[in-house]
Amino acid sequence: MLSLRSRITTVVVTVAAVFILLAAGGLAFMYSGAYDVSASSRDNPIVAKLLHGTYEASMHRRAGSDVAPGDLLSLENIRSGARMYDATCAVCHGAPDRPLSPIGQGIQPAAPALLSASRRNKPALMFWTIKHGVNMTAMPSFGKTQSDQAIWQVAAFIYAERGISKDKYDQLVHGRAETGNTSLSLHGPASEADKQ
Ligand code: HEC
Numbered sequence: 001m002l003s004l005r006s007r008i009t010t011v012v013v014t015v016a017a018v019f020i021l022l023a024a025g026g027l028a029f030m031y032s033g034a035y036d037v038s039a040s041s042r043d044n045p046i047v048a049k050l051l052h053g054t055y056e057a058s059m060h061r062r063a064g065s066d067v068a069p070g071d072l073l074s075l076e077n078i079r080s081g082a083r084m085y086d087a088t089c090a091v092c093h094g095a096p097d098r099p100l101s102p103i104g105q106g107i108q109p110a111a112p113a114l115l116s117a118s119r120r121n122k123p124a125l126m127f128w129t130i131k132h133g134v135n136m137t138a139m140p141s142f143g144k145t146q147s148d149q150a151i152w153q154v155a156a157f158i159y160a161e162r163g164i165s166k167d168k169y170d171q172l173v174h175g176r177a178e179t180g181n182t183s184l185s186l187h188g189p190a191s192e193a194d195k196q
Helices: 002-031 047-064 077-094 103-106 123-130 147-162 168-174
Strands: none
Touching: 002 168, 047 123, 077 123, 077 168, 103 147
């Protein structure tokens, strides 16, 4: 019969051997080139599920400590957010009735269509993702270059304007800053915003 001491030694050696084998197997897999990293094919569904689930859990755990401005859904904020969206986000996330850019078509995982009517786009959650980005995807961290105010504005836009029509989108993006006067600039020559 084995002594307690030699039993413990056997367990420790076995566990260590398993870890060494796993690490060696992992390295062998990595350097073999067997895993296809190309963005031209879809992610393996298991990998995609693991990565997306990790993202969702991380966002839910971290988002919510930033406080939205009281006038979050003001027309001024939504308008500024629309301009930023068009200039910075539409390339990956798309705009109504417009073909997706070559960048948006080429990234893997693809960016979600944030303006589709079926989205929820809760501002506090979206603010966190826009500010911090999503590692290992094409989603950049805009907190590095944009103020919190600008990020809340674009979060307000994607929340308030889910399912937006092409006309309203164009009006918000290119319209004049004053309310009630937006239709004038819809098909007009250059609006105030275009001149900037
Ligand atoms: C270069 C491409 C790219 C650009 C530019 C980009 N995004 Fe993204 N975005 C992505 C990708 C890809 C994802 C999906 C990440 C994932 O699968 O976890 C994403 C995810 C998001 C999400 C999370 C959606 C969700 O369901 O949780 C939000 C919100 C978002 N982006 C907002 C923006 C905003 C606002 C801008 C512009 C200020 C922007 N993105 C610019 C690629 C981009």
